[in-house]
Amino acid sequence: MVLTVAMLCVLTSVALTLYRALRGPSWGDRIAAIDFLNTNAAVLIVLVALKTGRPALLDAALVVAILGFLGTVALARYLLGGRVME
């Protein structure tokens, strides 16, 4: 029951953030919205792991969190210096 309510909350959040990512007046809004969508994906994977009782899905949540963070940092570095890697 709580998990269903939580999933509905996360889906509402995904819908609002998708609206911002699609409409966002500047590129910064889109980057922030996509970073937030990555967070939503990780949280949703954790909720699915709880719902189905499969703890192996938590590794997928960790991988999604790491990749979202790396992507955001790479985008910010590219926008500032033009070089992603040193």
Next chain:
Amino acid sequence: MKPLLALLVCAVPTALAASPEALETPALGNLWADLLILVGCVFLLTAAIGMARFPDFYTRLHASSKLVTLGGVGFFGGAAIAFAPLGITQRILLIAAFFLLTAPLSGYMIARAGYLRGLPFYREADTVDEWGAHGAAVPKSEVPDAEKEALS
């Protein structure tokens, strides 16, 4: 009529209890896990509403990065408590610690890139830009007109 109602009243909980979802989630039902997940839901929904309704890029980033840090830790803490009988609490706490470290960092990097590239911000009468480096990192090759078109 009455036996039918009694049959329904007896059959519905039995069917619910026999559904595979109820069998596969022995870890749930913990009150503290439910409370933490609900707190995470409140933070996440607040962040999403702020993301959709705040006036400029920096306020939206403020809503998403700060609130999501707490909300994600609520979700992961709830999962850690709910999965405690399986003995994988450390792994979930590792994810929570990683999340607590990286969510503000990514928000900071996006905000810095946006500020140095000169994204416009919402101004009031007493707004002060103390750093004064707004738009300092815009490359010379970019024509301002193209930047304006991309922003609008």
